[in-house]
Amino acid sequence: MKTILTGDRPTGKLHLGHFVGSLRERVRLQNSGDFDKIFIMIADAQALTDHAGTPAAVRENILNVALDYLAVGLDPEKSTIFIQSQVAELFELTAYYLNVVTVSRLERNPTVKAEIAQKNFEASIPAGFLCYPVSQAADITAFDANIVPVGEDQAPMLEQTREVVRKINELYGETLVEPDILLPQNQVCRRLPGIDGKAKMSKTLGNCIYLSDDADTVAAKVKEMYTDPLHIKVSDPGHVEGNVVFTYLDAFCSDTTTVAEMKEHYQRGGLGDVKVKKFLLEVLEETLKPIRERRKNFEKNPAEVWNMLENGTKVAQAKAAEVLARLKHNMKIDYFK
Numbered sequence: 001m002k003t004i005l006t007g008d009r010p011t012g013k014l015h016l017g018h019f020v021g022s023l024r025e026r027v028r029l030q031n032s033g034d035f036d037k038i039f040i041m042i043a044d045a046q047a048l049t050d051h052a053g054t055p056a057a058v059r060e061n062i063l064n065v066a067l068d069y070l071a072v073g074l075d076p077e078k079s080t081i082f083i084q085s086q087v088a089e090l091f092e093l094t095a096y097y098l099n100v101v102t103v104s105r106l107e108r109n110p111t112v113k114a115e116i117a118q119k120n121f122e123a124s125i126p127a128g129f130l131c132y133p134v135s136q137a138a139d140i141t142a143f144d145a146n147i148v149p150v151g152e153d154q155a156p157m158l159e160q161t162r163e164v165v166r167k168i169n170e171l172y173g174e175t176l177v178e179p180d181i182l183l184p185q186n187q188v189c190r191r192l193p194g195i196d197g198k199a200k201m202s203k204t205l206g207n208c209i210y211l212s213d214d215a216d217t218v219a220a221k222v223k224e225m226y227t228d229p230l231h232i233k234v235s236d237p238g239h240v241e242g243n244v245v246f247t248y249l250d251a252f253c254s255d256t257t258t259v260a261e262m263k264e265h266y267q268r269g270g271l272g273d274v275k276v277k278k279f280l281l282e283v284l285e286e287t288l289k290p291i292r293e294r295r296k297n298f299e300k301n302p303a304e305v306w307n308m309l310e311n312g313t314k315v316a317q318a319k320a321a322e323v324l325a326r327l328k329h330n331m332k333i334d335y336f337k
Contacts, residue, residue, distance in 0.1 A: 001036045001037070001144070001146075002034065002035045002036050002037075002146065002147060003035065003036060003037040003038075003039070003143060003144055003145045003146055003147065003177075004026075004029060004035055004037070004038045004039065004145060004147045004148070004149060005039045005040075005041065005139065005140050005143045005145030005148055005179075006022060006026060006039075006040055006041070006148060006149050006150060007039075007040055007041030007042060007043050007084070007139070008022075008042065008043065008065055009043045009044075009046050009047040010042050010043070010044050010047050010058055010061035010062045010064065010065045011047050011051060011058070011061060011203060012061055012064070012203040012210075013061070013064045013065075013068060013210045013211065013212050014064075014065060014068040014210070014211050015201055015203070015208035015209055015210045015211060016192060016201060016208070016209045016210075016211070016248075016251075016284075017151075017191075017192040017194075017200065017201035017202075017208070018068075018211075019072065019211060019287075020184065020189035020192050020251045020252070021150075021151035021184060021189055021190065021191070021192060022149055022150060022151060022184075023068075023069075023072045023074075024072070024189075025149050025182070025184055026038075026040065026074060026079075026149060027072055027073040027074060029149065030073075030074060030075060030078050030079050031073075031078070035147075037080070037143070037319075038078065038079040038080065039079070039080045039082065039143045039145065039316060039319075040069065040074060040079050040080065040081045040082070041081075041082055041083075041084050041139055041316070042062050042065050042066065042081070042082070042083050042084060042309070043084045043136075043139070044058050044059075044062055044083055044084055044085045045084045045085045045090070045091075045135065046084065046132050046135060046136070047061070048085075048128070049126055049128035049129040049132050050119060050126060050129050052126070052128075062083060062309070063302060063305060063306070064212075066081065066305050066308070066309055067212075067295050067298050067299060067305065068211050068212065068295065069081060070294065070295070070298045070305070070308075071211065071212075071291045071292070071294040071295035071298065072211065072291055072294075073294075076308045076311070076312060080312045080315045080316055081308065081309060081312040082309065082312040082313040082315070082316035082317075083309055083313050084139065086313045086317070087142070087313065087316050087317045087320050088317075089142060089317065089320035089321050089323070089324040090135070090138045090139055090142055090320060091138075092324055093138035093141065093142055093320075093323070093324055093327065094131075094134055094135045094137075094138040096168075096327065096331070097134045097137055097138055097164050097168070098131060098134050100164060100167040100168060100171070101133075101134050101160075101163075101164060101167075103130070105160070105163075106130050106131060106133060106134070106160075107130070109133055109156050109157070109160055110156045111133075111153060111154060111156045111157050112129075112130065112132075112133060112156075114153075115129075116129075118202075118204060119204070133157050133160045133161070134160075134164065136157050136160075136161060137160065137161040137164040137165070140158075140161050140179050141161065141164070141165060141176045141177065141179075141323065142319070142320040142323050142324070143316070143319050143320065143323070144176075144177045144319075144323060145177065145179050146177050146178070146179050146180060147179065147180055147182050148161075148179045148180070148181055148182065149181075149182040149183075149184075150181060150182075150183070151183075151184070151190055151191060152183060152190035152191050153191060153200065154181075155181055155183075158179065158181045161179060162178055162179065164176075165177070165178045165179075166178065168327070172327070172330040172331050173330050175326060175327050175330045176323075176327070189251050192247070192248070192251060193244055193247055194207025194208065194244075195207050195208070195209065195221050195222075195224060195225045195226065195244060196224075196226050196244075197226030197242065197244050209221050209222075209284070211288065211291050211292075211295070212292065212295055213288070214292070215285060215288075215289075215292075218281065218284060218285065218288060219281055222245075222277050222280055222281045222284065223277060225244050225245050225248075225277060225280075226243075226244045227243050227244065227245055227273045227276075227277075228240075228242075228243050228273075231266075231273065234269075234270060234271070234272040235269050235270060236269055237267055237268060237269040238266045238267060238269070238271070238273075239267070240263045240266060240267060243266075245273070245276050245277055245280050246259070246262075246263060246266070246276070248280055248283075248284070249262070249276075249279070249280055249283065252280075252283050252284060252287060253280075253283045262276060262279070
């Protein structure tokens, strides 16, 4: 059986980095008919590891993420969309997995290290945050997922899951399914930079274009995009490497011939940033306008969105209970069976 598990932390509305890094691919996989089950998790428990003081904001963002999911084309008839914290089995699995992972291994996880530095935790790292790779291992294995489509920055997290699976299977026999990563095919999409040229588009850094941004906001953000600081005059030869506008064209524009011609023109001089940005805006609007319109329709009935999440969570809970029962049986701790 081919099963997918993927998801997002509800720390804000989703942005273009999410779209090219995972959402677009999820919709394609969902509609391909190649998979038996697709589970998409809104990881609110993970969000609370560093937003414990603002649970109301996390709650609000659960709805925002669900709206973004529906707006990009994820279909609850084809994909099970659920809320992590409402599946108690995930927390019990995490508790068992923590016994086979060392603190030093968690501290070496490159994704965790990068986020600790970004959030300035230093010596005040919340234990829940340090351990969230183990929680993520529970999220993946609870659904027997063998394929996890994620961005490149999440590869270390998946490798840690694979280590947990191997150790559990070594100790208790074949119990868990070992997952494989599925990266975006377009290399550029694996880590979309922020509009300021920083390595990653991030809500924390404030360098995002959100899927729900209106047309004027998108236009203003494109206008601010980092290009080539040495390309002062239109006649100056420019650099396309590290030029965010061209990176976004590579990620979003299907007309690769036109993009290649624009790059060549820019490099030899005679093509201004304003013209390139205008073209990028047209490309982005072609993607964002239908998403924006679908989101507005779903926003009209939030109760229906919550009902969809409740139904999906019941399906997810039933599957997670099945996997937990298998683990406890193999560990010989299902005492009353």
